[in-house]
Amino acid sequence: MGMNAIEKILANHSEQETVVPGDVVVVDVDVTVQFDSAREDVLKLANPDKLVLLHDHVVPAPTVQAANNAKRMREFVERFDIKNYFPVGQHGISHVLVAQEGYALPGQILVNADSHTCSSGAMNCLARGMGPSEMLYILCKGRTWYNVGPTTKVVLEGKLPERVFPRDVIHFIPGQYGDFAGQNLEWHGDGLAGIGMDGRLTMATISAELSVEFSLFPYDDVLAEFLEGRAKWPFEPVHPDADANYEQTITVDMSMLEPQVVLPGKVAWNSKNVGDVAGQKVDQAFIGSCANGRLSDFAIAAEIVKGRQLAKGVRMIVTPGSQAILKDAIKLGYVETLMDAGAVVTNSTCGACFGGHMGLLADGEVCITASTRNFQGRMGSPKADVFMGSPATVAASAIAGVITDPRDV
Amino acid sequence: MARTFTGKVWKFDHDINTDLVIPNFAVLMTLEDQLKHCFSANRPGWVDEVQPGDVLLAGRNFGVGSARNIGAVFHGLGIVGVVADSFNGLGLRNCINAGLPPLPCPGILDVFDEGDTAEVDWVAGAVLNVTTGATVTGAPIPKALQDIVEAGGVEAVLRNEGYLAAR
Incomplete structure (x- = not known):
């Protein structure tokens, strides 16, 4: 039995020749990403040249404590002479930035405390959230461990209908199959050719909500083109063996999909066709985060609200994933279109997605969001x-004041 | 660390997420302050009732969500171990790295009522309901990960090896 791509990347980074589900595999890490703060008691680093430091969750600092954390990071950058550092002004959400700047590369292992690190699976890069303590270990030692779980092969077929998006695909799967705790997803199928990098990054990011260990996309023409002139270091893509081991295969005919809305509270077993929740009143509409703060998300939101006004009493907040995305959205006129409709376009930050430092909801309010989580x-x-939908569903709902099928506007 | 922990159980449902353990407004707080807000949305007042030595039981997909260090919070509240149908991978890491023994054990909620006493051999996976005599067997985490728990978590390992400054 051969190995799938996830198992091969793990084997390539370990002393094991083969890796099978049930193993705990110790691996060397290629790239380490850390955000917002750094510890003062760290004495030595394993690999400072492959460390990427940035500010994203609470930026610019909303509290003195956040400011002190950021100061500790700047001191850390000085102390260890860190080259790959993105100060406030060049900032962006970590998962958006590592894609944009070419740090997350095919066949490599990238680590970051944050749970949405699986985002970099879109680049054929093995990545998952590690938690704060584990990051300390990796900073010091340059290696970590992974539990190897069984892998589901997801085969995407067909073409997404008009105004149905990759975000709807990644809502549909947990709605049908529940969570994948302790398991991996590998994306396959002819339908992938029609999904660009922005869409793949959305799907890989939201894989965290399916509770996966890893979510890995293939290295193909779409990814090769994206990395052209962008990749920071040499890389070797990894493809599954022809006789690779998969626990199960799920096939999704994308041409049959409706826009998918996830109901409040949890993601597993909780998705509905938009028509089933249409008419639900909303107070706030949000587009942003590592899931949907990219240029194509601005584009569809602007297309839908162009020449219209937000429904009375609805707030719409749009947050870019990085400073670079904001600049492009301004140049292309998306920001003006959104503002003309009555939306607030903010600085790049994790901000409203985690109720961190802006855009918070009041008691009894309802939000439709294209960010990452719908937890209480x-x-x-x-x-x-908190209901979740694609940026198109969010924008259409903001205009109507109730959850709305984006194909109806 | 003993291979067995014994204590009064608290039962929680499926899909217990990190944001319930550490709410958004508590993310930037010190650990000591975070302890006061654990489960404030889904079970207000729980932190006043939980006692050092208690055991947490939960359903499927325990710890789904963010990187918030749930292991450190439960450890800080005096919880001696977590037994759940299944764990989110990141939630599991944060328990292990905080030195809090986790035991995946499908069906755990069926053999306990809240307040029963559990005796859990988290190394071998044997769970006994001391109150009723019922038993269930879990799937212990691999030995290499048990070693991290037994060392007292990952920071203890690093400090012992000279990677972190002495406190």
């Missing part, structure tokens, strides 16, 4: 409800 209390009051 996630975006503000624990008495608020």
